[in-house]
Amino acid sequence: AQSVSQHNxxxxxxxxxxxxxxxxxSYGGTVNLFWYVxxxxxxxxxxxxxxxxxxxxxxxxxxxxxxxxxxFSFNLRKPSVQWSDTAEYFCAVNEDGSxxxxxxxxxxxxxxxxx
Amino acid sequence: SAVISQKPSRDICQRGTxxxxxxxxxxxxxxxxxxxxxxxQSLTLIATANxxxxxxxxxxxxxxxxxxxxxxxxxxTLTVSNMSPEDSSIYLCSVGGxxxxxxxxQYFGPGTRLTVT
Numbered sequence: 667a668q669s670v671s672q673h674n675x676x677x678x679x680x681x682x683x684x685x686x687x688x689x690x691x692s693y694g695g696t697v698n699l700f701w702y703v704x705x706x707x708x709x710x711x712x713x714x715x716x717x718x719x720x721x722x723x724x725x726x727x728x729x730x731x732x733x734x735x736x737x738f739s740f741n742l743r744k745p746s747v748q749w750s751d752t753a754e755y756f757c758a759v760n761e762d763g764s765x766x767x768x769x770x771x772x773x774x775x776x777x778x779x780x781x
Numbered sequence: 782s783a784v785i786s787q788k789p790s791r792d793i794c795q796r797g798t799x800x801x802x803x804x805x806x807x808x809x810x811x812x813x814x815x816x817x818x819x820x821x822q823s824l825t826l827i828a829t830a831n832x833x834x835x836x837x838x839x840x841x842x843x844x845x846x847x848x849x850x851x852x853x854x855x856x857x858t859l860t861v862s863n864m865s866p867e868d869s870s871i872y873l874c875s876v877g878g879x880x881x882x883x884x885x886x887q888y889f890g891p892g893t894r895l896t897v898t
Contacts, residue, residue, distance in 0.1 A: 675821075698884040709785075710824075710873070710889040717884040756824065760885040766812050766829075766878045767885040773823040 668693040670757050672772035679747050679779050687742040687775050689757030696762040699740040700769070701731055705753040713755070716740065717762065727751070749781045783808050783876050785890035793896045794864055801860045802893045804874030809854035812878050814887065815847070818871040827872075830857045864897045871895070 673688035691697065701713040714725025721733040731742045740757060756774045760767040784807040794800050804813065815827040827847055828836040836849040850858045861868050871894050877887040 670823075700886065702889075709891050712886060712888075715884060715886060760878075762884070765881075768814065768826055768829065768878065769824075769885070769887055771824040773821075 668759055668761070668770040670759055670770050670772035672757055672775050674775050675773065676776045677778070679777070681749055681779055681781055682746045685742070685744040685747045685751070685777070687755055687777070689740045689742065689772060690738050691740065691759045692738060693759065693761065697759045698762050699733060700758040701725065701729070701742050702756045702758060703753050704756070710756070713742070747779050749779050751777060752779045753777060783810065783888045785874055785876060785888060787874055787890040787893050789893055790891065791894040793898060795898060796865055798864055799860055799862045800864065800895060801858050802872055804857045804859070804890055806855045806876055810876040811854070812876065813851060813857045814875045814878065815849065815859045816873040816875065818873060818892070824873065827859070861895065866897045869895060869897045
């Protein structure tokens, strides 16, 4: 079975600091990888995803993530965070292939950016 | 993408009662998913609802506790039955999951925050 682990449950940063949120997954097959974000009071929404090609993927709002297959990792990064990045971030994985595939989520990381 | 609404947005219920949560999508979708997000925990899949067939439940979730209806391609309900305080959680509806279409990306509703007293 798949599992996803996020290393930090809470992260507190000052504005302009750099961000890296860790995500590791365990699954032996080919996977698609996602980062979702939930801003306070809003829906869970997709930040970025990786399914093939360049392992460095860029998402909305200046976020990027790098897929390192040998490390089973998909860490999320942003060079300079803003107060508006305060949110909960979830890493998720599904099994690549045909048909429908369910998502397995990590426990989430709550990011608080102080102005 | 899809626009998903849920009703109610939140509720406070008494132990032993049941609550039915509605999920409405603005387009026809094959698969709908129901998740639970408990405080400090990840999103956990409860079941997958396919129109015209019985829902498929994940390990640890049973139909008697979480009956699901899927009467058409834009609507589903999840009932939380015989509630206890341990059922206090956010319940989320999502759609998508087709790997060939969006690599299995899912779109989520706003959630229903349930508190059981």
